[in-house]
Amino acid sequence: MPNFLNLKYWLLGTEANESIYARKHLLQLSLVCRFPMDKLVDPKIVASVNERSLNRLLRGVSLSQGQFSLVLVRCNSSQLRQKVLQALQVDSEIKIESLILSPYTKTLYTTLLENVEKNSPSALMILGLETLENLDIILSSTNQVRDEFRKQFNFPIIIWITDDIVTGLIRLAPDFKSWAAATIKFELTTTELLDYLKLQANTLFTLAELKIKVWEPKTQRPFKSTVSRSFPSDFGMGCNRRRELELHWQDLQNRGYELDPALEASRQFILGQDGDAHDQIEIARQHYQQSLALLQHEAGLRGYTAQGELPGQVSSVDVMTPPTSGPLVFCLRERQGIVLFHIALTYCIQATRNPNLVQILLTEAKRYFEQSQQIFQQAGRPDLVAGVISPLGEVLQRLQLWEMLQELALGGVKMHLVYGTSSQLAQDYVFMAEVALKRSEWRRALMLAKLALTILPESKPTVSQAQCLLLLARCYQYQGEWQQAKQKLELALTQIQPQYNPQLYLNILEELRDIDYQQGQYRQAFRIKKKQREIEHQYGLRAFIGAAQLQPPKQAINPSSNQGENMVTIAEEMMASCRQHDIQNLLHRLSRDDHKLIIIHGRSGVGKSSLVNAGLVPALKNTAISARDCLPVVIQSYMDWTRELEQSLASALLNCASLKYPDESIKKLWYKVIAQSSIQDWNNRNPNQSYEEIPVDCILNSSSNGIIY
Incomplete structure (x- = not known):
């Protein structure tokens, strides 16, 4: 037990001298007082434990020279592991080779065999097991070929593992694990664990702050490289930082600690x-909401109100005052503002997906955005105040609160000239142009829209760009310049995809249809109207589409989501029309190797295309066949169908987040598919040749699992 008299003097010393060392030592003593059974609080004890573990590791390597042995080393901290590796290089008389596994490693045994064929090491250390994407499969295969390790490797193998990998070894590779002696463990002190969690909390909210500063909703699906998909600063599930964070949370829990409100709020x-x-x-x-409640509770304990001020005080901070805190120094007020911003975003996306509740949901979003902005203002963070203006303006625009929008946009211009991006500044002018248009100030609206379009970067499609083009088209339409208006609208359609902002996309189509109708192009106007209704039906804005091909229901993409597209579901009409049995029958046929070609036949209008598009395709996207994910590709052009198939398949591969091919380009993959499918023989055929004239035996020789016509 600690000496409480010494603790008292340390308290007095801390009040007199706020040194980092004094505060750290005080924290260690207080932790010992709270949890006297936790020996890992004392740095001396932890250092002694780690020293013994290092000696065990060195001794195990030394005694196993010339023979196979398995050494398991458990360490949950990447920083501590790096320190141990440096100590091994200094203290070990035997050269220990290192092998860092790639996340795409298929088997452990073959990877080791390929590595040691060139030169047999005295000892081999394996790192990166926690990053493997198919860890369970690799552990199972390792257990099956465990005897080959003793036959092929005459040197000690050191495998670095974490707590979750230990569980996997016990479950999937118990025989392989039994060859190792007791696992060697390296630990962090409890104080170091808490310091790490606090550092990661600062990093977490720093990234959230950057998101607010440069906030801009997506308009098109970006191409995501599967190689550089995870960043070192990412906290998403599956990334290295997140795995280590969860292991440290578990370590603290195993030691009997509970996270304080601030750290629990971060979690x-x-x-x-x-x-x-x-x-x-x-x-x-x-x-x-739980994070916000914890932050408000912690703020109350430290003498702040929910708005971040001391009781009885009134904020007098100017919004143009530069921020007073560094990038890693966050007060509770700023964190509350960040959480409020994210709560508001959840209401925004729900408002887009629920047209019947738009007014209620947008009002809630407005309230949370305003609270977030108020807290940032009180905290002296005008850079964050500026970041909230654009999303708040979009909410006011959708609520048609034009006077409030005009006032916000005027203030936004001043703020974004100092702290914002070019897109945010352009968005302010778009808001003012929208207000001018509602006031029938056509010349002012035209001038503001052109100014916004000049500010925006041309290479990057944005919502502001599409809105600018729509406003310009409306101004040109009012002036009778139909051709210019149509050009702007057609350009706007290329800047945005309906799944990112369905209402804006529909507004552009509506203006384009009106122009075609005014110019007497009734057929084209009808086609656009038909497309409008299809999109409205898909996104739940129209209950009944009429006699037309059904499409799977969709919803607007969450801008905070990492998914390239939302989950696709079978259309309700398919379920209501008892087509579920037909869909299951098709899935059963596709899962069999003896059904290479499936033909769906029936009279015109009975629903063949609807069955494929609104029933079978969504079912395939949510189904695995023979342990493989399905990538359905639909083509409806039969004249030059191989070229159409190439373009459609390449597009599907680019947009499929589950495909991981780090070393091959999409083009090489497509050529490989062509070679395997024997389609190359058809490239020299007459483009006017119809589908029925293509030899069926060529399709039957295809390596694909099934072709449906």
Whole structure:
């Protein structure tokens, strides 16, 4: 037990001298007082434990020279592991080679065999097991070929593992694990664990701050490289930083500690981001609300009100005052503002997906955005105040609060000239142009829209760019310049995809249809109207589409989600029309190797295309066949169908997040598919040759699992 008299003097010394060393020592003593059974609080004890573990590791390598032995080393901290590796290089008389596994490693045994064929090491250390994407499969295969390790390797193998890998070894490779002696462990002190969690909390909210500063909703699906998909600063599920964070949370829990409100608020915020990333809006908002409540509770304990001021004080901070805190120094007020911002975003995306509740949901979003902005203002963070202006303006625009929008945009111009981006500044002028248009100030609206378009970067499609082009088209249409208006609208359609902002996309189509109708192009106007109704039906804005091909229902993409597209579901009309049995029958046929070609036949209008597009394709996207994910590609042009198939398949591969080919380009993959499918023989055929004239035996020789016509 600690000497409480010494603790008292340390308290007095801390009040007199706020040194970092004094505060750190005080924290260690207080932790010992709270949890006297936790020996890992004392740095001396932890250093002694780690020293003994290092000696055990060195001794095991030395005694196993010339023979196979398996050494398992458990360490949950990447920083501590790096220190141990440096100590091994200094203290070991035997040269220990290192092998860092690639995340795409298929088997452990063959990887080791290929590595040691060139030169047999005295000892081999394996790192990166926690980064493997197919860890369970690799552990199972390792257990099956465990005897080959003794036959092929006559040197000690050191495998670095974490707590979750230990569980996997016990479950999937118990025989392989039994060859190792007791696992060697390296530990962090409890104080170091807490320091790490606090550092990661600062990093977490720093990244959230950057998101607010440069906030800009997506308009098109970006191409995501599967190689550089995870960043070192990412807290998403599956990334290295997140895995280590969860291991440290578990370490503290195993030692009998509970996270303080500030750290628990950070954990809840991360869980909220998980919900956002997986498009689980309600779950995300619940975690954000818990994070906000914890931050407000902690602020109350430290003498702040919910708005971040001392009781009885009134804020007098100018919004143009430069920020007073550094990038890693966050007060509780700023964190509350960040969480409020994310809560508001959840209401925004729900408003886009629920047209019947738009007014209620947008009003809630407005309230949370305003609270967030108020807290940032009180905290002296005008850079964050400026970041909230654009999303708040979009809410005011959708609520048609034009006077408030005009006032916000005028203030936004001043703020964004100092702290914002060019896109945010352009968005302010778009808001003012929209207000001018509602006031029938056509010349002013035209001038503001042109100014916004001049500010925006041409190479990057944005919502502001599409809105600018729509406003310009409306101004030109009022002036009778139909051709210019049509050009702007057609250009606007290329800047945005409906799944990112369906209402804006529909507004552009509506203006384009009106122009075609005014110019007497009735056929084209009808086609656009038909497309409008299809999109409205898909996104739940229209209940009945009429006699037309059904498409799978869609919903607007969450801008905070990491998914390229939302989950595709079977259309309700398919279920209501008893087509579920037909869909299951098709899935059963596709899962069999003896059904290479499937032909769906029936009279015109019975629903063949609807069955494929609104029933079979969504079912395939959510089904695995023979342990493989399905990538359905639909083509409807039969004249030059091989070229159409190439373009459609390349597009599907680019947009499929589950495909991981780090070393091959999409073009090489497509050529490989062509070679395997024997389609290359058809490239020299007459483009006017119809589908029925293509030899069926060529299709039957295809290596694909099934072709449906």
